[in-house]
Amino acid sequence: xxxxxxxxxxxxxxPRMSQPRAAEARTGSGAAPRQPTxxxxxxxxxxxxxLGMLAAMPPPSSTPxxxxxxxxxxxxxxxxxxxVVRDRDDAxxxxxxxxxxxxxxxxxxxxxGGILTNRQVEALAVAAERYGDGHLGITSRGNAxxxxxxxxxxxxxxxxxxxxxxxxxxxxxRVRNIVAxxxxxxxxxxxxxxxxxxxxxxxxxxxxxxxxxxxxxxxxALDDGRGDVTGLGGDVTLLAQGEGAALVRTxxxxxxxxxxxxxxxxxxxxARAFLAAADAAGTGAWRVRELPRGHEVDLAAAxxxxxxxxxxxxxxxxxxxxxxxxxxxxxxxxxxxxxxxxVLGRVTGAQLRALAxxxxxxxxxxxxxxxxxxxxxxxxxxxxxxxxxxGFITGPGSxxxxxxxxxxxxxxxxxxxxxxxxxxxxxxxxxxxxxGCERRCGHxxxxxxxxxxxxxxxYTVTARSGMAEQQLPYAEGKLADTIGRARGGGx
Numbered sequence: 085x086x087x088x089x090x091x092x093x094x095x096x097x098x099p100r101m102s103q104p105r106a107a108e109a110r111t112g113s114g115a116a117p118r119q120p121t122x123x124x125x126x127x128x129x130x131x132x133x134x135l136g137m138l139a140a141m142p143p144p145s146s147t148p149x150x151x152x153x154x155x156x157x158x159x160x161x162x163x164x165x166x167x168v169v170r171d172r173d174d175a176x177x178x179x180x181x182x183x184x185x186x187x188x189x190x191x192x193x194x195x196x197g198g199i200l201t202n203r204q205v206e207a208l209a210v211a212a213e214r215y216g217d218g219h220l221g222i223t224s225r226g227n228a229x230x231x232x233x234x235x236x237x238x239x240x241x242x243x244x245x246x247x248x249x250x251x252x253x254x255x256x257x258r259v260r261n262i263v264a265x266x267x268x269x270x271x272x273x274x275x276x277x278x279x280x281x282x283x284x285x286x287x288x289x290x291x292x293x294x295x296x297x298x299x300x301x302x303x304x305a306l307d308d309g310r311g312d313v314t315g316l317g318g319d320v321t322l323l324a325q326g327e328g329a330a331l332v333r334t335x336x337x338x339x340x341x342x343x344x345x346x347x348x349x350x351x352x353x354x355a356r357a358f359l360a361a362a363d364a365a366g367t368g369a370w371r372v373r374e375l376p377r378g379h380e381v382d383l384a385a386a387x388x389x390x391x392x393x394x395x396x397x398x399x400x401x402x403x404x405x406x407x408x409x410x411x412x413x414x415x416x417x418x419x420x421x422x423x424x425x426x427v428l429g430r431v432t433g434a435q436l437r438a439l440a441x442x443x444x445x446x447x448x449x450x451x452x453x454x455x456x457x458x459x460x461x462x463x464x465x466x467x468x469x470x471x472x473x474x475g476f477i478t479g480p481g482s483x484x485x486x487x488x489x490x491x492x493x494x495x496x497x498x499x500x501x502x503x504x505x506x507x508x509x510x511x512x513x514x515x516x517x518x519x520g521c522e523r524r525c526g527h528x529x530x531x532x533x534x535x536x537x538x539x540x541x542x543y544t545v546t547a548r549s550g551m552a553e554q555q556l557p558y559a560e561g562k563l564a565d566t567i568g569r570a571r572g573g574g575x
Contacts, residue, residue, distance in 0.1 A: 170368030176300030178258040179245055182238055187495035189233035194257060197264035197282045198226030198448030202440040207248040209433035215241045220436060222429045222452040224526045225263055231495060253290035258300035260286055263316060265308040266449040267408055270457050272416035274308030275324040277344055281306050284348040297359055299370035304351055316450060316529050319372040320354045322347045323400060331397055334381040335372035341397040350392050357386035407451030409480050412464045420464035424476040425453040427484045428504055438474045483509030492520035501537035508564050513571030533570040545570055
């Protein structure tokens with residue numbers, strides 16, 4: 085039985101991209117936008133108190149770089165190209181510091197580990213309908229975004245979030261960036277204890293004054309040992325191991341082994357060591373990979389100073405990060421989890437409410453999906469069918485599986501196209517991501533197909549694998565075929 089999302093994909097046609105705006109409207113400066121690297125010109129080829137800040141603290145620019153969620157970016161060990169010098173604090177929006185976009189105010193809600201109670205799911209549905217445009221956007225860090233917020237709605241939104249424990253510390257709300265293995269404790273893989281790490285690390289972050297100096301882009305990754313989020317380029321990564329041990333590492337540096345019970349404190353110490361390194365470098369780095377050579381994080385010294393015993397450990401081999409497949413996942417305790425994804429990463433309030441499950445918990449994944457645990461087998465399959473009818477992607481065979489897009493026009497001032505309207509369903513293979521400009525906000529990690537709008541009203545198609553990329557030329561009317569070939573590895 086096909087879901088509503090599947091049926092919609094079968095009816096879609098190749099887009100006719102809307103004509104781009106004048107260059108002045110796109111850039112805000114009157115200068116023509118720079119073409120993406122490698123673009124060809126072949127015809128047919130895309131060459132005060134927190135409450136007082138709610139509605140009065142838009143970031144300096146109309147659309148900050150990587151608005152819409154900073155890319156998780158950076159293969160572990162990757163060094164940023166050239167020295168990165170920041171002369172301002174990052175402008176990432178939060179639940180209190182709202183960003184002014186072309187479609188209204190934008191709020192980004194940090195949800196550590198993506199874990200929500202059913203009551204919090206209902207609160208987000210209410211927030212989307214009462215204060216936003218009726219939708220909730222899911223980001224590449226398992227966080228949530230509300231768009232289209234009215235100028236005088238910030239206080240009401242903050243009160244709703246505070247009342248449902250979604251805003252435990254107003255001073256720290258932008259630094260609670262924690263991704264975690266979404267199937268931890270549900271499918272019998274990995275090692276236990278991840279959720280205790282998550283709770284403890286979040287509490288530690290909110291209890292310290294100095295943690296407010298961390299950038300809103302700084303990322304903690306907690307992996308239960310299966311290697312799924314280890315590859316997401318965290319600034320500080322914890323990897324569970326057997327026999328009560330864990331690895332901690334900063335960026336792509338060599339890890340150190342600590343006791344599992346010490347892991348949250350070790351992550352906190354690593355973050356403090358990063359701030360010390362960034363301060364010494366004087367470059368205003370927001371992320372570990374932005375630190376210049378000679379100013380690396382001294383993790384060993386940081387752990388010793390915190391009284392945490394540690395020893396060197398080999399770099400673990402992990403497979404490329406990949407999203408859990410939509411469907412039903414059995415657990416060793418006889419319960420089942422339902423896994424679904426929203427089309428292009430956005431859900432309505434009604435779709436959110438449909439997710440509430442018998443386990444009292446919903447998890448948002450870093451791949452813009454949902455995990456609903458606590459079912460018996462028959463109930464899991466029934467709920468999966470219901471969610472398919474509600475418009476969710478419920479299996480890897482959906483034509484929308486693996487297809488993502490940034491905000492695009494009309495919501496983003498930088499976008500050159502309405503990518504959500506133009507995005508095409510496909511037939512599986514590598515993830516494909518439609519971007520409204522060369523910033524590619526929220527793009528996937530690892531190998532993916534990059535479809536990017538350009539100033540001449542077309543798209544480039546680029547297959548990206550690690551640090552390598554290959555642009556694929558195409559003739560007029562062959563965009564869908566070219567994307568399909570790229571997703572299949574050139575077949």
